[in-house]
Amino acid sequence: MTSRRTPLALFAASFACALCANAQAQTFPDHPIHLIIPFAAGGPADVVGRMVGARMSEILKQPVVPENRTGATGGIGAEFVAKSAPDGYTLLLSSSSIMSANPVLSKVAYDPIHDFAPISMTATIENVLVVNLSVPAKNIAELVAYAKANPNKLSYSSSGVGSTYHLSGELFASATHTKMLHVPYKGAAPAATDVLAGHISLMFDNIPSALPNIKTGKERALGVASLKRYKDLPDVPTIAESGVPGYEVIIWTALYAPAKTPRPVIDVLNRAVVAALAAPDMQERYAKLGMNPDSSTPDALLAYNRADLAKWGRVVKDANIKLD
DSSP: OOOOOOHHHHHHHHHHHHHHHHHHHHHOOSSOEEEEEOSOTTSHHHHHHHHHHHHHHHHHTSOEEEEEOOOGGGHHHHHHHHTSOSSSSEEEEEEHIIIIIHHHHSOOSSOTTTSEEEEEEEEEEEEEEEEOTTSSOSSHHHHHHHHHHSTTTSEEEESSTTSHHHHHHHHHHHHHTOOOEEEEOSSHHHHHHHHHHTSSSEEEEEHHHHHHHHHTTSSEEEEESSSSOOTTOTTSOBSGGGTOTTOOOEEEEEEEEETTOOHHHHHHHHHHHHHHHHSHHHHHHHHHHTOBOOOOOHHHHHHHHHHHHHHHHHHHHHHTOOOO
């Protein structure tokens, strides 16, 4: 005979689960937390993960142990965390490429929305459109006019097909109805070097990388890809205010737990991240790296992740981008 649980029984079960989750949060954490960083040691995301993890250790009174698990453009580490116990003791330091770009470019072994519980943003990095000094454009309007008059004459470099640098260019071309030649490289460094040398017309580079050459006049900055001007480039307008409304590309890193991690545990972790990033010394360290210490609520991170997925999904579809 099939038994049916009464509404009162269902309420009691839910209430018991809530009490259990709250009890867990009151003692959490009581042993070390493992922070999976799916990037090579020494890179920007790795540095962010280790800085935030070290400060969280102080706040939570338990070690936050960083562990690099690289491979599959971040997919190895992401899949490992997605399949880990949802108890708050295995976390993922992820990025916009892993959570927004890669899933719309190819089949990945994780679902960025349903396999993870968002905790908080940890950093954002702005991009800037830089051109070689030989390019006959002093601003975005002139660049667009030149590109329209000379289809595919302008070239732009990236760190590879499907990278944020590549998608930034495709988004710009789509928004401005222009055609430019994409030249992928094996890494951002050689891509930037060839812009400087004049072999490539332009690049949507991240500001920390491009800033020295902009400051010394070796290349020209036409527009910042964020919606606000960059503090160290106050005279460089945003691309959005330069006739491409709504244009925005932000590289971000964020902290995630496995899906079904109890919300009280997520809230404990979120408070630790927010407190860590609010510390003046942490903000100074971020500034030296050219990054912004941006924290968020779990719900805000989820909404941002969803919007980013939708944006890059449209770009990939419209440009018919295929990974070899």
